[in-house]
Amino acid sequence: MVTIITIYSILAICLVLSFWKSKQKTLKAFKIATKGFLKTAPSLLTILGIIGLLLGILTPETISRLIGVEAGYLATAMAAILGAITLIPSLVAFPLAGSLLHSGATIMTISAFITTLVMVGVVTAPMEIKSLGKEFTLLRNGLSFLGALVIAVIMGVILQ
Amino acid sequence: MNIIKKFKAPIIIGFIYLVLAFWLPDTAGKSISVAIDYAKEMVFIIPPVFILMGLLEVWIPKDKIQQWLGSSSGLKGILISFFMGTLPTGPLYVAFPLTASLLKKGASITNMVIFLGSWAALKIPQLLVEIKFLGGLFTLLRFVLTFTVIVIIGIFMEVLLKKKTT
Numbered sequence: 001m002v003t004i005i006t007i008y009s010i011l012a013i014c015l016v017l018s019f020w021k022s023k024q025k026t027l028k029a030f031k032i033a034t035k036g037f038l039k040t041a042p043s044l045l046t047i048l049g050i051i052g053l054l055l056g057i058l059t060p061e062t063i064s065r066l067i068g069v070e071a072g073y074l075a076t077a078m079a080a081i082l083g084a085i086t087l088i089p090s091l092v093a094f095p096l097a098g099s100l101l102h103s104g105a106t107i108m109t110i111s112a113f114i115t116t117l118v119m120v121g122v123v124t125a126p127m128e129i130k131s132l133g134k135e136f137t138l139l140r141n142g143l144s145f146l147g148a149l150v151i152a153v154i155m156g157v158i159l160q
Numbered sequence: 161m162n163i164i165k166k167f168k169a170p171i172i173i174g175f176i177y178l179v180l181a182f183w184l185p186d187t188a189g190k191s192i193s194v195a196i197d198y199a200k201e202m203v204f205i206i207p208p209v210f211i212l213m214g215l216l217e218v219w220i221p222k223d224k225i226q227q228w229l230g231s232s233s234g235l236k237g238i239l240i241s242f243f244m245g246t247l248p249t250g251p252l253y254v255a256f257p258l259t260a261s262l263l264k265k266g267a268s269i270t271n272m273v274i275f276l277g278s279w280a281a282l283k284i285p286q287l288l289v290e291i292k293f294l295g296g297l298f299t300l301l302r303f304v305l306t307f308t309v310i311v312i313i314g315i316f317m318e319v320l321l322k323k324k325t326t
Contacts, residue, residue, distance in 0.1 A: 002285050003248045004204050011208040014215050029214030036257055037210045042167050044202065047253055049173030051198050056191025090286040098293035115302065118281040124253045131256035139317055140273060147309035155301055
């Protein structure tokens with residue numbers, strides 16, 4: 001809700017300013033917007049489909065079963081991989097992580113799950129590739145995965 | 161023909177749904193309801209983002225973007241990218257086309273990696289939920305470490321990708 005209010009307020013202010021300064025340029029902006037939208041529409045649909053499939057199969061219960069039972073580095077590795085391939089809204093992910101922590105998962109495992117979840121986007125990669133290229137996408141996500149693991153280890157050591 | 165080619169991936173995924181509906185109807189039902197939930201979100205968020213992108217292309221001149229976010233923008237560029245990323249502006253996939261137009265206008269790779277990274281990992285509404293469920297210390301530590309790592313990745317990627325193009 002906050003998101004929608006913010007984004008539409010920004011849009012409203014920009015549109016009023018734009019119309020006031022030049023009708024023609026504003027129309028051109030709409031044309032660019034339509035063109036950009038049509039170009040990304042197929043990958044948007046793809047992402048939508050993949051998110052549905054992934055979250056339908058990897059439900060929060062399944063994830064907590066996969067991460068929660070095993071202790072040690074295997075659980076951390078599993079958490080990192082699950083975090084990287086899933087795309088869960090923070091309103092679901094953080095309560096899930098919190099409950100896993102209470103039920104005995106280590107800080108390192110929880111950190112790995114959260115950091116890869118927010119830093120690596122396998123599901124959104126098709127769209128990232130379409131907009132920014134394969135090389136950029138692979139590098140950014142690959143390096144982010146490594147970075148996320150480093151962060152998880154540091155957090156695990158400090159907060160132990 | 162052209163349209164079919166363009167929508168090849170969504171069509172394949174639609175087919176997977178169909179198979180799943182016969183094989184595991186429960187899972188298929190769950191998947192469809194998740195997809196519908198996300199579709200609702202997209203319907204509201206996608207149009208304004210693309211219009212903002214159009215306005216950006218029309219109104220913001222190239223030299224301004226270069227000055228604010230270009231290779232020589234330094235600490236100012238990093239802070240602007242970070243700040244823009246943390247605003248509550250929706251899911252990451254809407255940031256990609258936006259990033260592409262900023263790059264075209266002369267923003268540096270470092271700054272755009274920081275922008276995307278903050279957008280994904282350091283959003284303000286997300287941090288509030290994180291503090292509630294994982295505690296302030298966890299959130300603060302993750303915030304500081306993530307920001308540091310994102311800046312390092314950004315600088316590293318600029319070096320790597322620049323070398324290739326020149």
